[in-house]
Amino acid sequence: MTSEEFVAALDAENQARLRALEPDATLTPEVKGPLNVPNLLKVALRNEAEATLIAARWLAASDDIKLMLALARQAADEAKHYELIAKRLGQLGFDADTFDPLAGGFGPLSKYLESLTSSVERVAAGQFTREAIAIVKNRQFIEFCERVGDKETAALYRDIIEPDERHHHELGRRTLLRLATTPEAQAAAQRAARRTLELADELQKKALATAGIHHAPGC
Numbered sequence: 001m002t003s004e005e006f007v008a009a010l011d012a013e014n015q016a017r018l019r020a021l022e023p024d025a026t027l028t029p030e031v032k033g034p035l036n037v038p039n040l041l042k043v044a045l046r047n048e049a050e051a052t053l054i055a056a057r058w059l060a061a062s063d064d065i066k067l068m069l070a071l072a073r074q075a076a077d078e079a080k081h082y083e084l085i086a087k088r089l090g091q092l093g094f095d096a097d098t099f100d101p102l103a104g105g106f107g108p109l110s111k112y113l114e115s116l117t118s119s120v121e122r123v124a125a126g127q128f129t130r131e132a133i134a135i136v137k138n139r140q141f142i143e144f145c146e147r148v149g150d151k152e153t154a155a156l157y158r159d160i161i162e163p164d165e166r167h168h169h170e171l172g173r174r175t176l177l178r179l180a181t182t183p184e185a186q187a188a189a190q191r192a193a194r195r196t197l198e199l200a201d202e203l204q205k206k207a208l209a210t211a212g213i214h215h216a217p218g219c
């Protein structure tokens with residue numbers, strides 16, 4: 001199939017799987033204890049730090065000028081998100097300078113992304129799919145912030161972070177249209193996208209089981 005047909009099919013498959021990531025309303029735990037905006041923003045800091053580093057490593061390893069620029073744009077945006085989230089945490093009484101989100105190393109999803117070696121897999125997993133997951137997770141996080149009355153954090157995500165993550169997903173789409181042109185490249189891209197969604201699903205189930213978290217923002 002053409003890359004246009006492939007990307008449309010992959011998008012449809014991702015969207016169907018993403019619907020399974022949406023929490024069932026009846027499972028929504030009461031918001032209490034540690035499930036609050038600052039603790040969720042600390043999860044976000046870690047996600048943004050990992051996303052910055054992965055995009056920067058892929059950028060340094062890329063000899064495709066368009067992909068290089070797309071990754072440079074993404075790395076800069078994720079670093080900007082980190083800064084904005086750290087600033088918001090400061091306003092909420094948490095000094096992010098005392099916190100090293102990468103102290104424990106990469107989480108399972110970033111470890112998987114790091115293991116990918118071809119551009120088509122990297123883009124399918126890291127931009128096209130991971131950023132599609134972020135769009136869903138950030139929408140849930142914005143709703144959570146509004147529910148607990150944190151309009152400022154909701155606005156930060158709605159007005160700045162969310163449009164950037166959407167742009168990263170579109171960068172992934174454009175690159176896939178250029179690179180997913182052979183049956184082998186398409187199969188590799190599909191495998192990488194599926195594994196990314198599986199890992200995101202496993203991580204979400206674990207977070208829900210251990211901390212009642214299912215509103216953690218993505219990037």
Ligand SMILES: [Fe+2]
Pocket residue numbers: 048051077078081161165218219
């Ligand atoms: Fe981000």
Ligand SMILES: [Fe+2]
Pocket residue numbers: 051074078131134164165168219
């Ligand atoms: Fe992003």
